[in-house]
Amino acid sequence: MISFAGGIPAPQLFPYEEIEEAYHQLFRDITKRAEALQYSISEGYPPLRDWIVEGLRKQGLQAERHHVFIVNGSQQGLDFLGKLLINPGDEIAVENPSYLGAFQAFNCYQPRYLTVPTDDDGLRTDLLEPVFQKNPAMLYVMPNFQNPGGVTLTLERRQQLIALSHEYDIPVLEDDAYGQLIYEGEPLPTLQNLDAMARGGEVENGNVIYSGTFSKVLAPGFRVAWVVAPKAVVERLVLIKQAGDLHTSTINQMVVHELLQQDFMVDHIQKLRSTYRARRDAMLAALDTYFPDSVEWTRPRGGMFVWVRLPEGMNGTALLEESLEKIKVAFVPGEAFFADRTGKNTLRLNFSMMSPEQIEEGISKLGGLLTQKIPNPVHG
Ligand SMILES: Cc1ncc(COP(=O)(O)O)c(C=O)c1O
Numbered sequence: 001m002i003s004f005a006g007g008i009p010a011p012q013l014f015p016y017e018e019i020e021e022a023y024h025q026l027f028r029d030i031t032k033r034a035e036a037l038q039y040s041i042s043e044g045y046p047p048l049r050d051w052i053v054e055g056l057r058k059q060g061l062q063a064e065r066h067h068v069f070i071v072n073g074s075q076q077g078l079d080f081l082g083k084l085l086i087n088p089g090d091e092i093a094v095e096n097p098s099y100l101g102a103f104q105a106f107n108c109y110q111p112r113y114l115t116v117p118t119d120d121d122g123l124r125t126d127l128l129e130p131v132f133q134k135n136p137a138m139l140y141v142m143p144n145f146q147n148p149g150g151v152t153l154t155l156e157r158r159q160q161l162i163a164l165s166h167e168y169d170i171p172v173l174e175d176d177a178y179g180q181l182i183y184e185g186e187p188l189p190t191l192q193n194l195d196a197m198a199r200g201g202e203v204e205n206g207n208v209i210y211s212g213t214f215s216k217v218l219a220p221g222f223r224v225a226w227v228v229a230p231k232a233v234v235e236r237l238v239l240i241k242q243a244g245d246l247h248t249s250t251i252n253q254m255v256v257h258e259l260l261q262q263d264f265m266v267d268h269i270q271k272l273r274s275t276y277r278a279r280r281d282a283m284l285a286a287l288d289t290y291f292p293d294s295v296e297w298t299r300p301r302g303g304m305f306v307w308v309r310l311p312e313g314m315n316g317t318a319l320l321e322e323s324l325e326k327i328k329v330a331f332v333p334g335e336a337f338f339a340d341r342t343g344k345n346t347l348r349l350n351f352s353m354m355s356p357e358q359i360e361e362g363i364s365k366l367g368g369l370l371t372q373k374i375p376n377p378v379h380g
Helices: 016-028 030-037 046-058 074-085 100-107 155-168 191-197 231-244 250-261 264-290 316-326 356-373
Strands: 068-071 091-096 112-119 139-141 172-175 208-213 225-228 305-309 346-350
Touching: 016 030, 016 250, 030 250, 046 068, 046 225, 046 250, 068 074, 068 231, 074 100, 074 172, 074 208, 074 225, 074 231, 091 100, 139 155, 155 172, 155 191, 172 191, 191 208, 264 305, 264 356, 316 346, 316 356
Parallel strands: 091 112, 091 139, 139 172, 172 208
Antiparallel strands: 068 225, 208 225, 305 346
């Protein structure tokens, strides 16, 4: 089986030795080991929050420790923010398509979804104003290497989005799970940064709530992620966390903090980028070679996914069944990522898990299957 279905980091790239050593080191310090195993505050381990604040200040933001809240994976942040911002029946705006896990988190709070189309440059901000006129409880958006589309919101659109969010006073939840996994071009400013710059850099009183995670650059097993938001929002999240799980694992937060101080992190992130870049390149080259002309796909500058659009009338779910049976290649049919259940002719392909050779093999088989179904010549 060749699987392009998962959306997870390659386990060969976890920094096993460094992580093992960081746990050992923690246990050799008798003060720290007691702290690591004890109950702790709900906001999160202060030195880890300070490390995040330092990064925000380097971007020119005026941020304090009380703006940073540690969560048990950014998935928990999505759930908590859903709990905080959504009342049953509220409308919320989402990209079409958007992250399935966010729907799972938000659905518990019974929103109605207003969908905003996306294209190769991310969310169509030219179509956002009529949506904001309906006064949604929030906009949930992934500006960098979106899951599932792989697309990146341009600077111009980021600016337009922030201007509209100010004009209509709509909170924006910025999910930046993949921002560090950049393979090409310069990183763009976060929505939170653009929003804060309109107030001289202040995170306080901002319209944007930022969600970041260590899952993709260290390991998802730590379940350590963070939210940056105005103080009043963090205070509400703290109450929700006290009811939910008291706090995120202290020992894991301390180890993550220790790892972040170490020199190897720079090389580690470069290694992630070069490995995933090679896998992305292998997938794009194989798609060019083996997929029929009438199929379209995105060219992601980062992240883990290529998004494929089959000709109208084709069905990704039916294709998956046939693919599993005949060629043993897995992927995710795109329909589930559309809040309005359109997109039946789309697929999500993950490139982080398979080697370049497996990627070429899987895409050539899938291209062969598609070529039988679509009577079009194959690319040169
Ligand atoms: C867009 C997006 N947000 C959030 C998450 C959740 O990540 P975690 O809970 O591991 O931080 C994922 C995981 O794949 C994701 O793709």
